[in-house]
C-alpha cells in the first residue's frame with residue numbers, strides 16, 4: 001500500500017503539479033486520498049452486498065444461497081462467543097504447526113547441503129523442479145491412502161507444500177553467500193559446520209524469511225484443501241459441511257478465520273525479519 | 288585462448304549438471320524397482336515402475352488418459368483465459384488511474400492474501416463441477432496474480448518513455464500500445480507462471496470434489512479402487528505437464544525478455 | 551639454517567569454469583626469516599594476494615611447495631592470520647563480535663574474548679564503535695577492524711594484503727607506526743603487500759619486487775635503514791635512492 005502512495009503515474013502527477021499553487025488543504029487531501037478511496041471502496045462493497053436483497057428481488061432458491069455481511073459477522077461472533085470455533089481450529093492448527101515445523105527442520109539443512117555441494121545440487125535438481133512445479137494437491141489421494149484420513153495425511157500435505165519454498169530459498173541464499181567471508185572464517189580454522197553457522201546461515205536469512213512467508217501460505221492452503229477431502233475434524237471440514245448444508249455464512253466465516261490466520265502469521269514473520277535485519281545497510285532507512 | 292579452452296572442454300564437462308541430473312533420475316527409478324527384491328511388495332499401497340509402465344500403456348490404449356486430460360484442460364484454459372482478459376486490464380487500470388488504484392488496492396490485497404481455495408466448496412455448490420463450475424474456480428484462484436503483476440508493471444513504466452511518445456505527438460492509445468503494453472508484458476508472463484500453478488490446483492480441487500471425469504477425478508478414483516499403478520501414472524502425467532508449463536514459460540521469459548533475466 | 555617460511559618454485563593456475571585459465575603464479579621462490587618484516591610490491595594482478603592465500607592455507611599450489619617450520623602448509627592454522635584486502639567483515643556482526651571471531655573458533659571463553667577485543671579496539675582506535683555494524687563504518691575503520699581481528703588470535707605470522715589502502719594519509723602514518731610497534735613487541739613475522747613503495751621501504755627489512763603475471767620474485771632489496779624507524783627517514787637521500795631503484799625495477803613490469 002505504501003507503494004500506491006509514493007508511486008504516481010506521470011499523467012496525473014503532471015496534472016497535479018499544475019494545480020499545486022492552490023491551498024495547503026489540498027495536500028492534506030492528497031495524503032488522505034488513498035486511504036479514503038481504499039476504505040471507501042470496502043465500505044461501499046459491504047453496503048451494496050448488505051442491502052442487495054432489499055433492492056433485487058430473489059427467487060427462493062437463490063435466497064437459500066445468499067448471505068449478507070451482517071449475518072456473516074453475527075455467525076463469526078457466535079463461533080467465538082460460544083467457543084465452538086476453538087476445537088476445530090485447534091485441529092487445523094496442529095496439522096499446520098507440525099507440517100510447517102517438519103518442513104523447516106528438513107528444508108533448511110537440505111537447502112544448505114544442496115547449496116554447498118554442486119554435485120548433490122545437480123542430482124536433486126530434476127526432482128526439486130518437478131515437485132515444485134506440480135501442485136502438491138495431486139498427491140493428496142495417495143497420502144490419504146498411506147497415512148489414513150486424519151492428522152497425518154494433513155501433516156504430509158502441509159509438509160510437501162511448505163518444504164519446497166523453504167528449500168529453494170535457503171538454497172538460493174546459500175548460493176549467494178560471499179566466497180570471501182567463507183574464506184575468512186576458514187582461515188580462522190572453521191570447519192564446514194562453522195561455515196554454515198557463521199556465514200552461510202546468517203547470509204541466507206533474508207532468503208529464508210521470504211521462503212517462510214511463501215511456506216506459510218502454502219501450508220494454510222494445504223490444511224484447507226486436505227480438510228476438504230481427507231479429514232473428519234477441523235475448520236475445513238466445518239466449511240465443507242456448511243457448504244453442503246447451504247450455511248453460506250459459515251463458509252465465509254471460515255474463510256475469514258483462515259485469512260486472518262494467514263495475515264497474522266505473515267505479520268509475525270515480518271516482525272521477525274525486522275528484528276533480525278538490524279545489520280543490513282537498508283535497515284535504517286526502511287525503519 | 289578463450290576459444291581454445293571452450294572447444295577443449297569435453298562433452299561430459301559441459302553437460303555435467305545435466306548428466307548428473309539424468310543419472311539421478313535413472314538411479315531413482317532403478318532403485319524404486321529394485322528395492323522390492325528385498326522389501327515385501329504390497330500392491331495396495333505402493334507400486335513399481337514396471338507396473339506403472341504397463342498400466343500406462345493401458346491408460347493410453349483405452350484412450351482414458353487423453354479423455355480425462357481433454358476434459359480437464361477445457362476449464363483450465365477457459366478459466367485462465369478469463370483471468371487474463373479480466374485481470375490484466377483491471378491491473379493496468381489500477382496502475383494507470385491512481386484513484387482506481389487507491390480504491391481497489393486494499394480490497395484486492397485482502398482477496399490475494401486469503402486462501403481463496405476455501406471458497407471452492409461454495410463455488411461447487413453454486414455452479415456444480417461441470418465445465419463452468421471448474422472454470423470459475425480456476426478463474427477465482429488465478430486472476431489475482433494477473434491483476435497484481437499488471438498493476439506493478441504499470442508502476443514500473445519508464446516515465447521518460449511516456450514523455451518521449453507524448454512529445455512525438457502520440458495520443459492515449461499510442462501510449463498504451465507503444466509503451467505500456469510492452470513494459471507490462473514481462474510482468475504478465477511472470478504472472479502466468481504463478482497463475483498456471485494455481486489453475487492446476489483449482490482444476491484438481493474441483494475434480495476431487497464430485498466430478499465424474501477429468502484427471503483429478505481419475506487420480507482419486509484409482510486411489511479409491513487401489514489401482515496404484517494407474518494412479519501413479521496419472522500423477523506422473525500431471526507432474527510432467529506442470530513442469531512443461533512452468534519451465535516453458537520460464538524459457539519463454541528468458542528468450543523474449545533477456546534483459547529481465549536474474550530478477 | 552633453513553628458512554622459517556620457504557616457497558620453492560610455486561606455481562598456480564586458476565581454472566574458472568567456462569573461461570580461460572589464468573596462470574597467477576609461476577616459478578615463484580621466497581624465503582622469509584623468523585621475525586622478519588617483508589614487503590611485496592608488484593603490478594596489479596601479479597599474484598600477490600594469491601600467494602598470501604596459499605600461505606594462509608586456503609588454496610594449494612599446483613606445482614612447487616610452501617613450507618613453514620620445514621613442514622608443508624596443508625591448511626589454515628592459528629599460527630597465521632590475514633588482514634584481507636577487501637576487509638571480509640561479517641556484515642551481521644558488530645565490530646566487537648567481528649574481532650572476536652577467531653577467538654570464538656578457538657573456543658576461547660567469553661570473558662577472555664571480551665577482554666581481548668576491548669584491548670584491540672582501543673589499539674586500533676575504534677573505542678566507542680564496538681557495537682557498530684560494518685555498514686556503519688568508513689573504509690578505513692573497516693580495515694582497522696580487520697587488523698584487530700587478525701591480531702586477536704595472536705598469530706606468529708601476520709599476512710597483510712594492502713591493509714592500509716583504504717586509509718587516509720594521516721591515519722595511514724599512525725597505523726604504520728602502530729604496526730611497527732606491534733611487530734617489535736610481539737615479535738611477529740609480517741608479510742606485507744602494498745602498492746606504495748614508500749610504505750614498503752619505511753616498514754620493511756626487505757622488499758620483494760614481483761614480475762607481472764605469472765608472478766615470480768624479480769628482485770629483493772635489503773633495507774638497511776636503522777631501527778626504530780623515524781618518520782624523518784623518509785626524506786633522507788638514502789631513502790629516495792632506494793625508492794627510485796625499486797620504482798625502476800617495478801616500472802618495466804607495469805609498462806610491459
Ligand SMILES: Nc1ncnc2c1ncn2[C@@H]1O[C@H](COP(=O)(O)OP(=O)(O)OP(=O)(O)O)[C@@H](O)[C@H]1O
Pocket residue numbers: 564565566572573574592593594595596597598599600601635763
Ligand atoms: N578465484 C579466482 N579465479 C580465477 N582467477 C583468479 C582468482 N583469484 C585470482 N585470479 C586471477 O589471478 C591473478 C592474480 O590475482 P591476485 O588477486 O593474486 O592479484 P594481486 O597481485 O593481488 O593483484 P592486486 O594488486 O590488484 O590486488 C589475477 O589475474 C586474477 O584475475
Ligand SMILES: [Mg+2]
Pocket residue numbers: 598599600635711
Ligand atoms: Mg591483491
